Amino acid sequence: MIYELAKKLLFRLDAETAHDLVTRQMVRAQGITPLLSVVRRAMARQAMSRTLWGLQFENPLGIAAGFDKNAELVPMLVALGFGFIEVGTVTLRPQAGNPRPRMFRYPGREALVNRLGFNNEGATAVAERMRRYWHSVSSEAFRAHPPVFVNIGKNKEVSLEAAAENYVAAYEILAPLADAVVVNVSSPNTPSLRDLQRPEQLAQILSALREARSRARFERPAGTHPIIVKIAPDLDRAQLAEVCDVAVRMADGLTATNTTIDKARLEMDFVEAGGISGYPLFELSTAILREARRLVGSEYPLIGVGGVMGSREAMAKLEAGANLVQGYTGLIYRGPAFARDVVRGLSVGGVR
Numbered sequence: 579m580i581y582e583l584a585k586k587l588l589f590r591l592d593a594e595t596a597h598d599l600v601t602r603q604m605v606r607a608q609g610i611t612p613l614l615s616v617v618r619r620a621m622a623r624q625a626m627s628r629t630l631w632g633l634q635f636e637n638p639l640g641i642a643a644g645f646d647k648n649a650e651l652v653p654m655l656v657a658l659g660f661g662f663i664e665v666g667t668v669t670l671r672p673q674a675g676n677p678r679p680r681m682f683r684y685p686g687r688e689a690l691v692n693r694l695g696f697n698n699e700g701a702t703a704v705a706e707r708m709r710r711y712w713h714s715v716s717s718e719a720f721r722a723h724p725p726v727f728v729n730i731g732k733n734k735e736v737s738l739e740a741a742a743e744n745y746v747a748a749y750e751i752l753a754p755l756a757d758a759v760v761v762n763v764s765s766p767n768t769p770s771l772r773d774l775q776r777p778e779q780l781a782q783i784l785s786a787l788r789e790a791r792s793r794a795r796f797e798r799p800a801g802t803h804p805i806i807v808k809i810a811p812d813l814d815r816a817q818l819a820e821v822c823d824v825a826v827r828m829a830d831g832l833t834a835t836n837t838t839i840d841k842a843r844l845e846m847d848f849v850e851a852g853g854i855s856g857y858p859l860f861e862l863s864t865a866i867l868r869e870a871r872r873l874v875g876s877e878y879p880l881i882g883v884g885g886v887m888g889s890r891e892a893m894a895k896l897e898a899g900a901n902l903v904q905g906y907t908g909l910i911y912r913g914p915a916f917a918r919d920v921v922r923g924l925s926v927g928g929v930r
Contacts, residue, residue: 581915588600592678592679592681593690594679608653614653617657617658621658621915624637625637626921626925630901631802631804632802633801634722635662635724635902637661637921638661638896638902639659639660639921640660640727641664641909642883642904643729643762644666646663647666647699649704650707652665661902661917662902664728665728667698667729668699668729672698673695673696673698675696676767680693681694681852689844693767693851696733696734696765696768701747708756726756728753728759728760730745730748730760734768734769738779745761753803758801761808763780763807765836765837775817775821777824780828781824784824785828804831805829806879807833808833809834809866811834811837811884812838812839831879834867835863835867836853837853838858838859839852839853841854843858855907856908860886860887862884863882881902881904886905886920887911889924893923893927
């Protein structure tokens with residue numbers, strides 16, 4: 579009830595302004611240790627432990643990239659009950675992103691449209707924030723901490739020919755402080771970025787990142803430090819097959835999917851330009867996930883994201899072949915109990 583009242587007030591604000599306001603309040607709140615403990619107890623959830631890439635996940639629900647672009651909210655997101663956290667998208671150099679307004683709500687469809695354009699503080703600033711956070715965590719909590727992924731992207735002004743070098747430079751700064759790195763080649767809001775899903779471009783990037791991983795010195799010691807590729811939902815079957823072929827050979831997993839540019843999904847007369855997330859993305863992203871599972875086989879790790887608004891959608895992602903699932907827009911519309919409620923619903927549904 580409290581969140582529903584707060585949501586009514588927040589939804590009177592521009593979507594990005596509301597998000598910035600909530601972020602500032604979450605940062606303040608997580609700095610108060612007793613309050614953070616209260617949140618953690620209130621969001622107590624069923625344990626649904628699983629292991630992937632040598633990493634331990636208390637439950638299969640993560641927060642997707644985009645909510646915490648600059649790694650400001652990790653303590654609060656952990657307290658809210660997410661089984662893993664993905665920060666970013668982070669680029670090598672800071673960038674302002676596209677002009678505002680650039681985020682729009684469609685409450686009747688439980689959807690968001692964004693054309694943010696990788697606005698972030700840059701790899702060095704985000705890495706320093708992550709380093710300070712890890713140094714503040716006790717040794718016992720450090721070992722048991724939910725995995726933290728970092729999502730990396732290309733700076734807007736960097737050409738496709740120079741993309742691999744740009745990704746590697748960001749990776750070298752951020753990967754030592756992360757449990758996994760997600761390679762974003764699928765945002766619709768950076769011109770030509772989705773061209774990096776072409777087999778020759780993707781293979782070049784992944785080859786360079788694998789080489790960078792081989793020489794990296796990781797401060798986060800757990801797991802195999804996977805490199806995961808995040809793909810678009812708007813790929814046709816042939817394109818998806820090409821991406822999956824490259825990923826199986828050169829990456830450690832796929833995230834399916836990013837936002838869609840298919841405006842018909844919103845079933846509205848006018849839709850702002852940008853990527854659509856939320857419930858209208860669910861059917862399309864799940865179909866891509868299911869086809870990806872068929873193409874990559876039963877053992878290859880997949881993360882399902884897109885339209886997870888509750889446990890029903892999360893269950894459908896798992897049944898379609900996901901090992902893990904993520905939400906973002908669901909947290910906006912359903913509130914701070916989102917992770918707790920999804921995981922409880924999965925537990926009731928028999929997921930182990």
